[in-house]
Amino acid sequence: MASLYMLYGGTNWGGLATNLVGTSYDYSAPIQESRQIADKYYETKLLGLFFRAAEDLTKTDRINYSTSYTNDNTIGATELRNPDTHSAFYVTRHDVSASQNVTDFKVNIATSSGNMTVPQFASSVRLSGRQSKIIVTDFHFGSNTLVYSTAEVLSHSIVDSR
Numbered sequence: 428m429a430s431l432y433m434l435y436g437g438t439n440w441g442g443l444a445t446n447l448v449g450t451s452y453d454y455s456a457p458i459q460e461s462r463q464i465a466d467k468y469y470e471t472k473l474l475g476l477f478f479r480a481a482e483d484l485t486k487t488d489r490i491n492y493s494t495s496y497t498n499d500n501t502i503g504a505t506e507l508r509n510p511d512t513h514s515a516f517y518v519t520r521h522d523v524s525a526s527q528n529v530t531d532f533k534v535n536i537a538t539s540s541g542n543m544t545v546p547q548f549a550s551s552v553r554l555s556g557r558q559s560k561i562i563v564t565d566f567h568f569g570s571n572t573l574v575y576s577t578a579e580v581l582s583h584s585i586v587d588s589r
Contacts, residue, residue, distance in 0.1 A: 476581040483514035483567055490515075494522050498544070499532040502554060504562075513539065513565055519552065520559040527556045538564045538574050546577045 457468035478484060487507040496504035496517060503522040508515045517534055531551035533544050545562065546552060552560055563580055566573040573580075 473579070473581065477561070477579070480568065480580055481516070481563070481566070483509040483512050484516060486511065487516065496535050497532045498535075499530060501526065501528065502530055502532045504534060512567055514567060515564040517562040517564070518559060519554065519562065521554060521557070524557065529553065529555045534562050534577075536562060536564050536575060539572070540574050543575070545575055549577070552577050 457465055457471045459465050484507070487509050490506040490508050492503055492505040494500045494503045496506065497519065501522055502519055504520075505518045506515060507518065515537065517536055519532075519534060521528065521530065531553050533546065533551055535542065535544050552562070554560060560577070561579070562575065562577055563573065564575045566576060566580065
């Protein structure tokens with residue numbers, strides 16, 4: 428289940444809440460009061476696809492938030508770990524949420540294959556401004572387990588029994 432503050436915007440008719448504020452409450456809603464699709468809709472859709480593909484994300488413990496997970500102290504990560512499967516999700520973002528910087532970094536992760544710094548075969552992960560990225564470890568899909576991925580996991584399927 429995803430908790431969204433506001434998916435569809437609307438109107439505070441007649442200032443029922445208070446007459447000191449605007450009547451619209453669709454600020455940054457994925458679907459605006461006028462029923463137009465806003466930019467946030469596509470990000471919300473991607474998040475929904477990720478939740479559908481990442482069953483291990485439905486049960487996680489928040490282990491820690493720290494900038495020590497990365498090699499750049501302007502980037503922090505929250506480690507979420509499934510207590511049953513030990514899959515982990517490292518949610519990375521700028522430590523200062525107002526940052527508009529473009530920052531390249533690596534992430535220190537714990538996997539079933541041991542501790543490692545990723546990406547191992549590319550130069551870095553990049554965050555642009557207020558963007559965040561989720562690095563998955565010990566990610567289960569079907570009968571397979573992905574040790575880690577710095578790419579966005581949006582879906583998986585079984586084709587010809589594989």
